[in-house]
Amino acid sequence: MRRLMLLRHAEAGRPESVDDHDRPLTPHGRKQGAEMGKYLARQGWTPQLALISTARRTQETWRLVLAAAQHEISQRDEPRLYEAALDSLVEMVRETPPAVSTLLLIGHNPGFEQLAKGLAGTGRPAALSRLQREFPTAGLAIIDFAMDDWSHIKAQSGYLERFESLATISH
Numbered sequence: 001m002r003r004l005m006l007l008r009h010a011e012a013g014r015p016e017s018v019d020d021h022d023r024p025l026t027p028h029g030r031k032q033g034a035e036m037g038k039y040l041a042r043q044g045w046t047p048q049l050a051l052i053s054t055a056r057r058t059q060e061t062w063r064l065v066l067a068a069a070q071h072e073i074s075q076r077d078e079p080r081l082y083e084a085a086l087d088s089l090v091e092m093v094r095e096t097p098p099a100v101s102t103l104l105l106i107g108h109n110p111g112f113e114q115l116a117k118g119l120a121g122t123g124r125p126a127a128l129s130r131l132q133r134e135f136p137t138a139g140l141a142i143i144d145f146a147m148d149d150w151s152h153i154k155a156q157s158g159y160l161e162r163f164e165s166l167a168t169i170s171h
Contacts, residue, residue, distance in 0.1 A: 002145040004093060004119070004158070005047055005104040006112050007036065007065070011137040012057035021082065025060045032138035032166050033061040037068030039169045045142070046071045047104035051092065053081035058106045061138070065106070073104075081107040086114045096150040103150070109135055116141040116160070119153065123160025131163045140164045 011029035018024075025033065040046075046069065052062045054077050066073065080088055089111050096103050105112075113135035120128065120143050131141065143158035 001101065002147060002150060002153070003045075003047075003102040003161075004141075004143045004145070004153075005040075005045065005102065006116055006141040006143070007061070007104060007106045008109055008112050008135055008137055008139045009053070009055070009057040009061045009106060010036070010064070021054070022056045025057055029057070029137065030060070030064065033064030034068065035166055035169065036061075036138050036140060036164075037065035039164065040065060040140075041068045041070050045102070047073055047102045048100045049073070049096065049102075050075040050104040050106065051078040051081060052076070052105075053107045054079045055082050055108070058082075058108070062106050078105075081105065083108065084111045086111060086118060089115045090118075090153065093153055094151045098149050100150070112139075112141070116143065116163070118155050119143050119158040120160035121156030121158060123158075124162070127160045127163035130165075130168070131160060136165045136167075138166055 010032035011026050012023040013026045050073050142162040144161050145158045
């Protein structure tokens with residue numbers, strides 16, 4: 001089995017004279033990132049590898065998630081995640097070494113929403129319903145695949161195990 005975890009960056013500000021790539025998290029975004037990190041730790045979901053967009057808001061989100069982690073997590077900054085189109089995201093997933101069974105990507109919309117919807121052929125009804133509405137900041141999609149090699153990932157081949165946001169985990 002393979003598990004793909006897609007975490008959209010937490011809420012970022014839009015300060016004047018700041019390039020999009022360098023946008024920082026807002027105070028609310030810092031809360032979102034910390035809470036999502038705690039949620040992942042409580043659930044015992046530890047990726048073996050995390051690929052993080054090089055954008056400031058994704059790097060800050062990662063640091064908050066990592067601070068809550070109860071295990072070391074291998075990470076790689078991945079510039080291709082910034083503004084990645086669906087085909088590029090699928091290719092990055094397919095490039096994952098077979099030894100990695102759980103992969104975390106921290107990146108952006110609209111690519112993450114397209115990827116989650118494109119890969120999840122089935123899933124928990126409540127999770128599928130939430131995913132159809134939106135992929136909010138700090139949204140987390142967990143998609144499971146009944147296969148042993150990431151290179152075999154294809155459209156609609158996954159099961160949407162969870163789709164969470166700060167609103168759903170704080171209940």
